[in-house]
Amino acid sequence: MTALIEGVAGAGSITPETPVRRGRRGAGAWRYAVLAVLGLYFIVPIAASVWFTVRERDGVSLETYAEIPGADGFAEAITRSLAIAGLTVVIALVLMVPTVVLVNLRLPRLRTTVELLTLMPLVLPPIALVVGVRSVLAWAPDYFFGTPLAEAFFALQEPSLPWILVFVYVILALPFVYRALDAGVRGADLRTLTEAARNLGASWPRVLVSVVLPVLKTSVLNAAFLTLALVMGEYTIAVILGFETFPTWIVRISGSQPQLSVAVSVLSLVITWVLLLLISALDRRRGTKESS
Secondary structure (H helix, E strand, O other), X not given: OHHHHHHHHHHHOOOOOOOOOOOOOOHHHHHHHHHHHHXXXXXXXXXXXXXXXXXXXXXXXXXXXXXXXXXXXXXXXXXXXXXXHHHHHHHHHHHHHHHHXXXXXXXXXXXXXXXXXHHHHHHOOHHHHHHHHHHHHOHHHHHOOOOHHHHHHHHHOOOOOOHHHHHHHHHHHHHHHHHHHHHHXXXXXXXXXHHHHHHOOOOHHHHHHHHHHHXXXXXXXXXXXXXXXXXXXXXXXXXXXXXXXXXHHHXXXXXXXXXXXXXXXXXXXXXXXXXXXXXXXXXXXXXHHHXX
């Protein structure tokens, strides 16, 4: 009887095998085929551009890439664009990091309002925005000439560092900066960390610098990268307002020096990829440390 009971108990404890659904044959092949087509879609134009820049009558030469640093107007254009990009990143982060933290920790009812406000640059066409900005700037000589307001308008349009582009780019970057920071805040337990820091006597500025920024380091880097890519690739607003930035300089020399313009574009694309890979490596390294 005991043996029978043990046998029944043992039989009842056996877990039936879970049926494994076999995948359709050829699914992996189709996946690789799609990835190959997508890879060719991106690689072929880039390879053609590189071949166009290195092709010479006598063979292959990297002389075009060597001419980039000494090209007429290159140093001024790239320096101006990098300065505008740096200022745009700093202003956007200074505005949005406290806003995102405050909305998520203290004012959750305003989340929908803030999301709608940050989406406005995507709803409003950039061409309409820049036409409106140019119309407002035209008021300075027409209506406010000789007043401090006119002087402020003229200072915003200084060719060496056009602050008006910085402010417009900050507006355009808001959707990307907010989404990147909001994703980082939702994935971290900031409430517990900030409350602990506050209980230890830290002020809110100290909490933002010592607690929030280290936790949101990857999100801040992603937001900075997206803003940098936006500024370094934006052409329409700069050309309508009459400023020469890195993209407008590339277009200007494309007629007289096509190989040089394509070489600069390829080089900027490579730099963008390197920055993206660095951010991905930092994110992966951080995830490894947290898991360990």
